[in-house]
Amino acid sequence: MSFRVTNSMQLAAAQQNIQSSAARLYQLDQEASTGIAISKPSDDPAGTAQLLQIQQTLARNTQYQRNAADGTAWLSTAGGALSSANTALTQLRDLVVQAANTATASPTSQQAAAQQMQAIKQTLLSLANTQYQGRSVFAGTSDASAAFTASYAFTGTAGSSVQRRVGTDSTVRVDVDGSSVFGSGGSSIFSLIDSLSAAVTSGGNVGSQLGAIDTYLTNVQNAESTVGTAQNQMTAATTALTNQSTQLQASQTGLQDVDSAQVILEMQTQQVAYQTALAVTAKSIQPTLMDYLK
Secondary structure, rough: OOOOHHHHHHHHOOOOOOHHHHHHHHHHHHHHHHHHHHOOOOHOHHHHHHHHHHHHHHHHHHHHHHHHHHHHHHHHHHHHHHHHHHHHHHHHHHHHHHHOOOOOOOHHHHHHHHHHHHHHHHHHHHHOEEEOEEEEEOOOOOOOOOOOOOOOOHHHHHHHOOOEEEEEEEEEEOOOOOHHHHHHHHHHHHHHHHHHHHHHHHHOOOOHHHHHHHHHHHHHHHHHHHHHHHHHOOOOOHHHHHHHHHHHHHHHHHHEEEEEEHHHHHHHHHHHHHHHHHHHHHHHHOOOHHHHHO
């Protein structure tokens, strides 16, 4: 069975080849001018799907990094307050030891010691009400303006905690339960200091309260240790997120950016092929009667 190839069929095939070559040449020109290999999904459907997945992961990582930075600031604020509280409690303990060992202190000395204790109490109360961006770092999720009131009542929400998500399945607590560190109300360190200063003023024995002060010191030191552990978690998470983002950005660049030298070489090759196709097509299409009609 014979099959006749007409001039119109040759012309259609040649036109299709030339159009395909021109389209590829245009695509290469776009890649060379923009430096981007995938400017629309049809350029590379599989690559586009990978890019979308990478971009989504990068967006999540960016949010996790912001969370980690915010959490680190919370922990740094709480850690600084606890360190200062440790210093203040140590000073208080020294005052109590001194008062307990001074059996015949003058009223003036007693009054001075009591005033120093009250100053330490105010310092501790201020530290216990430390805030970060308007939020108390010792009151959990409570929106109260202070973790402790003037009457030493704890305003935090029982059982609550402030968490920062730093990974798909990873969160870190960034606040500290103020009531577990400083106590609350009549059983708080603030109330204890009031009792100590009153006893010193009246010449009473305060040595028996050293154990209670040591308990609060231990509470503060334990909280410092917990905060330090959380800070280490934040540092590790931040490092991991940064490394992952770097790898993802490299993958994104590999998919999206073009190799300029390779594109230019391919453009030159494609240009030659296109010009050759035009020349060959012009010679291969035989003239018809219409070409001679004027």
